[in-house]
Amino acid sequence: MHEITLMQGLALASLAFIVGIDFWLEALFIFRPIIVCTLTGAILGDIRIGLITGGLTELAFAGLTPAGGVQPPNPIMAGIMTTVIAYTAGLDAKTAIGLGLPFSLLMQYIILFYYSAFSVFMQKADKYAETTNTSAFALLNLLTIFIVALTYALVTFLCTYVAQSTMQQLVLSMPKWLTHGFEVAGGILPAVGFGLLLRVMLKKQYSPYLIGGFLFVCFIQVNNLLPVAVLGAALAVYEYFNSKSKAEMLLKIESQSKSSEDFSNGI
Structure with missing residues (x-):
């Protein structure tokens, strides 16, 4: 007391x-x-x-x-x-x-x-x-x-x-x-x-992270939450750069498709 x-x-x-x-x-x-x-x-x-x-x-x-x-x-x-x-x-x-x-x-x-x-x-x-x-x-x-x-x-x-x-x-x-x-x-x-x-x-594409995190916490003995936080941060960084590269690739494809259009008829 x-x-x-x-x-x-x-x-x-x-x-x-x-x-x-x-x-x-x-x-x-x-x-x-x-x-x-x-x-x-x-x-x-x-x-x-x-x-x-x-x-x-x-x-x-x-x-x-x-x-x-x-x-x-x-x-x-x-x-x-x-x-x-x-x-x-x-x-x-x-x-x-x-x-x-x-x-x-x-x-x-x-x-x-x-x-x-x-x-x-x-x-x-x-x-x-x-x-x-x-x-x-x-x-x-x-x-x-x-x-x-x-x-x-x-x-x-x-x-x-x-x-x-x-x-x-x-x-x-x-x-x-x-x-x-x-x-x-x-x-x-x-x-x-x-x-x-x-x-x-929660979205369907993120469900593997949820399952992996659940298994990690339940079946791997850790003394504190620091390893869990570091693992979560690593996955977040991976997802960020992966999404960024996909967006850049889509933008590149769109620009290439526009440049390859036929303008021979002036249209």
């Missing part, structure tokens, strides 16, 4: 403020769980647990992307709270993922509320656009971004520092069968997220 200090709580709130802006703008993609969990672990002084929770949470959220007005569970709160719960309650990463999801859903509902609430600013935005008042228009956008980022910081501070004793008592009071259920659910979530990603990205 570990306690989160006031300085750590403020640092986590600052982290949520920054990545909340990035998530709202989708600029640098530092809001992804693998980065958020790692930074959270570094703030808590246990970067190892941040890397472990980051890898599992990133897999769980790999296939969850916004579609129009539909928002998946919030990846920022999932990353922060999964790491915090694993650190403070001494749980493994799989159990912590299941316990961190309610906080992720809470932030999801808050963001959906902002999508509707910010419609009150549209009339002013239209007015500023018509009068070409660019400074006021920019300030209006910055105001909404600041509100969202401040909400991320406030919710994170309340959940990680203010309510940490209540959260620890809740975890300790859970029966063993319920904790095991969260562990099983947390172990399934990465597979579900990766399955959703494959449903969108």
